[in-house]
Amino acid sequence: MHQQYGGRDTVAAMHTAPSDLLITPELFEIRRMKMPLVRPFRTSFGTETVREVMIVRVVTDRGEGWAECSIESDPLYLSEFLDAADHVFSDHLAPRLFAHGPMRAEDVAGTLEPVKGHRMAKAALEMALLDVQLRAQGISFQQYIGGTRASIPVGVSVGMTDTVDELVDNVAGYVTDGYTRVKLKIEPGFDIEPVRRVREANPDVLLQVDANTAYSTADIEHLAQLDAFGLLLIEQPFGEDDLVGHAELARRNSTPVCLDEAIRCLDHVRSALALGAAHIINIKPARVGGYLAAVAVHDHCQALGVPVWCGGMLETGIGRAANLALASLPGFTLPGDISASKRYWTRDITAPFEMVDGHITVPTGPGFGVEVDVDFVESITFERRELTAG
Ligand code: OSB
Ligand code: MG
Secondary structure: OOOOOOOOHHHHHHOOOOOOOOEOEEEEEEEEEEEEEEEEEEEOOEEEEEEEEEEEEEEEOOEEEEEEEOOOOOOOOOOOOHHHHHHHHHHHHHHHHHHHOOEOHHHHHHHHOOOOOOHHHHHHHHHHHHHHHHHHHOOEHHHHHOOOOOEEEEOEEEOOOOOHHHHHHHHHHHHHHOOOEEEEEOEOOEOHHHHHHHHHHOOOOEEEEEOOOOOOHHHHHHHHHHHHHOOOOEEOOOOOOOHHHHHHHHHHOOOOEEEOOOOOOHHHHHHHHHHOOOOEEEEOOOOOOOHHHHHHHHHHHHHHOOOEEEOOOOOOHHHHHHHHHHOOOOOOOOOEOOOOHHHOOOOOOOOOOOOEOOEEEOOOOOEOOOOOOHHHHHHHEEEEEEEEOO
């Protein structure tokens, strides 16, 4: 399970010549943009009203590719943050890719391996080159990974509010929109009562909670009160390194435990499962180092019968397209945080993704299958840098 991802059986079966195409990256264009959210998103680590979005365009001898870099502005969710990504791209990651010369997207992770951490930054560069590679081959990301479903049921992640009434109203709006799975953000002081009220108003909705590390093992008794509400799962209540604490929670309380922040590579999955620290894994592609690593995590969990679902980072259409294709793999048995574009943005940087009957259609065009609205992107860009071999 430690080999670099290099195309699975399903991929090989689908393409007689899997990716002997070599690509030489010539330029990475890094853009930072400001995009207002339609509704403030409050979690235990802060409130976002205007999201800072970073996207990457790569120019190569085989065409261009686009990627989204799903990192937060500040190191409050994980240690990575956008100013650090800017630095690590120009001083550490891009130079290694330029020095490598002709490569396949599957070579990116290994080429960048000497640089410790910075998985979300690495993921963006791999994603851009994967887009080029798949476009040049005329295949979609879904085909490449062997995704099986044409459309997938999706959920919505609901931020905390000043009052519980406001939360109940917001959830009612999303349920009216057609979401059948709702995730509530919780923290000490905003947990049992909000969950009780939302459950009372929506007895049949698939309901789960996410604490973004806001609790400790001293709260296990307190969190046991959530067991009464038939939750699908509780996501990452304790610190990102506290696998033993999550294992204790999993033993003592009945709500299934899911890990987000704790899972930054396949080894973390193996450790968490060995310790009994998780029943369910949230797969965020950037957090585990990219879409290829995400597929490897999926495969590992699927082989063990461990359910996974696709997490979200309030993506634009670029990341959303890729997440939809990833979540079309058969092991993604729970709905992901992949909501319709309009839940986040009044205007997206690609054509918007729409939800019909609680489902979104998986893109099937070459690469990640979306076209970026470059004029709109230009109008909201506040920083643009070009990295070249020189
Ligand atoms: O913990 O899942 C999280 C957004 C930013 C950082 C962390 C998280 C989230 C979300 C958003 O919950 C989910 C979405 O994109 O809809
Ligand atoms: Mg989470």
